[in-house]
Amino acid sequence: MFKGINAIEFSKRFKTNEDCYRYLMSIKWNKDFECSRCGCKESHKGRLFYYRRCKGCSYDESVTANTVFHGVKMPMLKAFHMLFRITSKKKGMSTIELGTEVGVQQKTAWLFKRKVQAAMKKDKDDKLDGNVEVDETLIGGYSTFKGRSTETKEALFVAVEVLPDGRTGNIALQHIESFKADELKYAIKGHVSADALIKTDAHRSYQKLAKELKNITISYSEKGTAMEALHKQIMQFKNWLRGTHHHCSSEYLFAYTSEYEYRFNRRNKRKNLFNDILVRMMHQIPHPYNYLKTLCVYNT
Ligand SMILES: [Zn+2]
Missing domain, CATH: 3.30.420.10 (Ribonuclease H-like superfamily/Ribonuclease H)
Incomplete structure (x- = not known):
């Protein structure tokens, strides 16, 4: 688990797309593999290193399937860099700054940021008390x-x-x-x-x-x-x-x-935010653009 807000440590830990995929695999298949199609718990190697092929139904599942990372068009290393910036800066960052720093078009940064914000949304039973x-x-x-x-x-x-x-x-x-x-x-x-x-x-x-x-x-x-x-x-x-x-x-x-x-x-847990948001994104369904629109507060 990556903890912290230190940019040098982050760059040492995540140098390639492969490093990022391996991190996502540790979140998704940490305990045991479970096929999302048939529920079978056994698997072989898939067609790429970040795929697992189900022994039961032969479904070859990518680590990003059925997660918010599904359909993200930029290289995974850039997505990780954006997430690190969003979570390590005390006040966050605008999508214009994000796009410039990571080297993606502002539109790409904008859409990714919306997905991250959707993953930040509070769980239904997480209520204020006292x-x-x-x-x-x-x-x-x-x-x-x-x-x-x-x-x-x-x-x-x-x-x-x-x-x-x-x-x-x-x-x-x-x-x-x-x-x-x-x-x-x-x-x-x-x-x-x-x-x-x-x-x-x-x-x-x-x-x-x-x-x-x-x-x-x-x-x-x-x-x-x-x-x-x-x-x-x-x-x-x-x-x-x-x-x-x-x-x-x-x-x-x-x-x-x-x-x-x-x-x-989470103001006292800033070091955990990067991992926390990744876990949330790995456990939520994909957020296509139209889905993001329906999240509009009037509908929540
Ligand atoms: Zn299966």
């Missing part, structure tokens, strides 16, 4: 789509765990359609445990929700002074979006909220 502050904000000026004004503001749901000693625990961010009570309820249920104690501001949607969700407490104190940890997160997310990514279209805002959340919730 004392949780919840708020909503508008985020604006990022839309570059035809027919949508650049002034378009997008609604964002934000939740922050406040630990007993006052420090911030994990966070959750989600692009939502509006601040209507139903939208916020959906976001709360998706990101916050049903046992958590939730604190919100006095927005009328929460007043409506508090009648239904008994674990919501409304704070009537003035905005800005209350829920400090939460407002700090909102500001930091906006700064990160502007500073690192310059602009992002509202259509892909979900990808950026996933990335920010993933990074923040």
